[in-house]
Amino acid sequence: MIIPHPLLGPRDSQEFTYLGDASLIERPDWQADNAVDQFHDYLYLRDNPAGAHRELWFHEQGDRSWLVVTRDTVTHEIISAELARDVAKAKGRSK
Amino acid sequence: MRYSGFRVLKEALTGHKGWKPAWRDPAPKPHYDIVVIGGGGHGLATAYYLAKVFGKANVAVLEKGWIGGGNVGRNTTIVRSNYLLDGNEPFYEFSMKLWEGLEQDFNFNAMISQRGVLNLCHTDAQRDAFRRRGNAMRLNGVDAELLDTEGVRRMAPFLNFESARFPIKGGLLQPRGGTVRHDAVAWGYARGADERGVDILQNCEVTGFRIENGVCKGVETTRGFIGAGTVGVAVAGSSGRVMAKAGMRLPIESHVLQAFVSEGLKPLLPGVITYGAGHFYVSQSDKGGLVFGGDIDGYNSYAQRGNLPVVEDVCEGGMSLMPMIGRAKLLRMWGGIMDMSMDGSPIIDRTDVEGLYFNGGWCYGGFKATPASGWAFAHLLATGTSHETATAYRFDRFRKGLMIDEKGVGAQPNLH
Numbered sequence: 001m002i003i004p005h006p007l008l009g010p011r012d013s014q015e016f017t018y019l020g021d022a023s024l025i026e027r028p029d030w031q032a033d034n035a036v037d038q039f040h041d042y043l044y045l046r047d048n049p050a051g052a053h054r055e056l057w058f059h060e061q062g063d064r065s066w067l068v069v070t071r072d073t074v075t076h077e078i079i080s081a082e083l084a085r086d087v088a089k090a091k092g093r094s095k
Numbered sequence: 096m097r098y099s100g101f102r103v104l105k106e107a108l109t110g111h112k113g114w115k116p117a118w119r120d121p122a123p124k125p126h127y128d129i130v131v132i133g134g135g136g137h138g139l140a141t142a143y144y145l146a147k148v149f150g151k152a153n154v155a156v157l158e159k160g161w162i163g164g165g166n167v168g169r170n171t172t173i174v175r176s177n178y179l180l181d182g183n184e185p186f187y188e189f190s191m192k193l194w195e196g197l198e199q200d201f202n203f204n205a206m207i208s209q210r211g212v213l214n215l216c217h218t219d220a221q222r223d224a225f226r227r228r229g230n231a232m233r234l235n236g237v238d239a240e241l242l243d244t245e246g247v248r249r250m251a252p253f254l255n256f257e258s259a260r261f262p263i264k265g266g267l268l269q270p271r272g273g274t275v276r277h278d279a280v281a282w283g284y285a286r287g288a289d290e291r292g293v294d295i296l297q298n299c300e301v302t303g304f305r306i307e308n309g310v311c312k313g314v315e316t317t318r319g320f321i322g323a324g325t326v327g328v329a330v331a332g333s334s335g336r337v338m339a340k341a342g343m344r345l346p347i348e349s350h351v352l353q354a355f356v357s358e359g360l361k362p363l364l365p366g367v368i369t370y371g372a373g374h375f376y377v378s379q380s381d382k383g384g385l386v387f388g389g390d391i392d393g394y395n396s397y398a399q400r401g402n403l404p405v406v407e408d409v410c411e412g413g414m415s416l417m418p419m420i421g422r423a424k425l426l427r428m429w430g431g432i433m434d435m436s437m438d439g440s441p442i443i444d445r446t447d448v449e450g451l452y453f454n455g456g457w458c459y460g461g462f463k464a465t466p467a468s469g470w471a472f473a474h475l476l477a478t479g480t481s482h483e484t485a486t487a488y489r490f491d492r493f494r495k496g497l498m499i500d501e502k503g504v505g506a507q508p509n510l511h
Contacts, residue, residue, distance in 0.1 A: 001402060014404045018394045018509060020348065036494075043506050044437050044493040045344040048335030050397040073349070073397045 003069055004081050008062060015061035021046055022054035022068045025088050050074050056084060117282065118289035123296050126322035127155045129476055130314060132301050132337060133330040134158025136167035136277075136462065137454060139284035139295075140469020141329055141476070143201065146291035148470065149477035154293045155323075157316060159300035163281030166331050169399070169431035170462040171354050171388045173367050173378060175212040175272035176237055179228045182487030182499040183440060184235040189484045190467030191237070191271060197466060203283030205276050206381065211366035212272030213242070213250065215416075217261040221371055225267040232269070240268040250365055253419055261372035261415065272367060274378050274386075280465060304341045304451065311341075311450040327452045327476045329468075332397070332432025334455035341448060345455070346437040346493050348508040351396035351430045352388065352459050353405055357423040359383030368416075375412030384426060387413060391433060391459065393509045400430045433459045439511030440499035443471050443481070443488040452476055453490075458511050 001013040028038035053073045059065050066084035071077065106113050129145060131138045134156045145151040156162075174194050176187035198205050216222045222241075229239035243265045248256060256263050289295055296318065303315040304326070313322035330337050332349050360383050369376040377387035389409035392401045406428065414421055436442065436456030441464065443454045454472045457464060471482035481488075487499055493506075504510040 013394075013402075020395070020507075020509070040494050041344070044346040046335070046346070046348050047339075047344060048348050048395065049339075050336050050349075053395055055395060071394075073395050076396065076398055076402070 001071075001076055001078060003057060003067065003078055005059065005062070005067065006081060006083055007065070008059075011059070011062060013057070015059060016057040016067075017060045019056040019058060022056050022084075022087070023047075024056060025068075025084065025093060026091065052079065057081075117286045118295055121294045121296070123155065123299065123316070123318050123321050124294065125320075126313070127294070128153040128323070129325045129327065130154075130321060130323035131156045131476075132314065132326065132328045133333075134162035134285075134295060134297065135165045135329070135331060136163070136281055136284070136465040137329040137331070137457075137468045137472065139163075139281055139288060140465050141327060141454070141472040142288040142293045142295075143284045143291075144470045144473035145477060146288055146293050149473055151477055152292035154288075155321065156288070156293060156295045157299045157301055157314070157321070158295070158297045161297050162285050162295060163278055166431045166433075166461055167281045167465070168278055169354065169429055170277055171376065171378065171386050172274045172277045172380075172462065173212065173272070173376065174207075174275050174463040175269055175367070176463070177212065177214070177228065177232055177239065177267065177269045177272065178501060179231045180499055180501055181235075183501065184232060184237065186467055186471070186484040186488075187464065188235060188237050189470070190464050193466035193470065194275065195271075197280075197283070201283040201287040203279060203286060205279040205283055207273065207275045209271050209273040210378075212269045212369070213247070213266045213366060214369045215247065215254075215266045215371045216264050217372045218264065222264050225265070229267050238269060238271050240270065242266045242268055251368060253363075253417060254368075255416055255418055258415065274367065274380075275462075277462060284469070301337060301340070304448075306341065306448055306451075309447075309449055311448050323450075325450050325452065325476050327454060327472055329454040329472060331434050331455060331457060331461060334434045334453070336397075338453065341446070341451060343446060346442075346490075347434045347456050348395050349397055350391040350393065350433050350435045350509060351398060351401045352391045352433050353401040353409070353428055353430045354386070354388040355406075355409065355428045356380070356426050357385040357387075357420070358426050360385065360423060370412050370416040373408075373412035373415060375409060375416060377413065377417075385420065385423065391435070391509060397432055398430065399432060433457070435508035435511060437493060437506040437508060438498035438500040439502055439504075441468070441488050442490055443468065443475060443485045444490045445475070445479075446490070
């Protein structure tokens, strides 16, 4: 699989390590009343779709940036890749 | 007698026109007491034990393709019960005991061969961990033997003992472990279940659940609605997809695991051998091919094929352990979809929907568990209570902190 890195261009997926569903960016609020439930769902439950899947890849053997890659889990086709930093900023997660 | 030497001879002379299918191809009935979704090893075993042990005959198995076409036909056929933790070991030993009596039980030749499973260790720390695991096994009444380097050399003199980086320091042997002809397991269970009145419905894909006021009334399928008193889901890699139709999210990710077979070689390996410094496990089939595998590819996948980096990684492991196989040609390779759970252990439990039960999260250890999984799931479906060896396989263990984490790597499915 070739991942189209937004800064470095096409890179072999072997240079990356895989974390999982991109929903892991959305860490719950630990002060919420139902924080226990929220953290249970955040940590353990997954949508696990067959088809387009947004997921976190870390460019460990490269520029050490986190990417959000959209990939089809049925065909392994990579649809897009964006910097996780930009995704998190758009969600108001980061400064 | 349906199969005999005489019958083979007679059929050979009459053009093999007298053989009949081993199980029926019935039309779906409008209602069953119990519907099992998934015609793989676990689903068929569940139906078999429901009929045989728990006296339930009004049972259907729904399969979207053909039975035994999923992971029960795509694994490396290894059976063993060499686990460390209390939540696991009695269950897998129950499975091992069922394997030992299986052929007599369902009267089908599954070619069960207890040729031994040998885990190699390469450091002192690893040997300590093996000693601990072997002791835990023995405390659960399971056979385990710790071998030193010479013990391993006597069993498998061809291994790479001289490796400076990963010398073989010994191994943990389970003599009762071994291999099983995997397709025959599906066929044996299917025929046994069918004989006892279970309807095996192939080409019958579940498209939805009919849930009214929190109670599951049946399933919508490509062959129409089928009503059910109780529905059990045992669909391995498709767990996420199927349970999403009931509105559930699972502590499971689907990953692809590849397996490989070499060309046929003369008898070479005494049993199953696993490499402790890389992830590589190998046995030799009765046809002579080396059957081996390694790690999952490591990313979510529903494609029943993997990518080349893992092929290279597995073959490097093989070459590092047994340099002599370097000239053997790879004959076939394939992938199966593993339902990787968050702690590496399975789930056999009821769900929040009344009448809907779930069996999954087998990671890549599902094949060896087939008989016990079927028995325990049948127990749950028939009696509503967990089998005594499967009480730890609950959904709520993640919420309560009662994970069964054999590897101790936490909530990270691609590391189990």
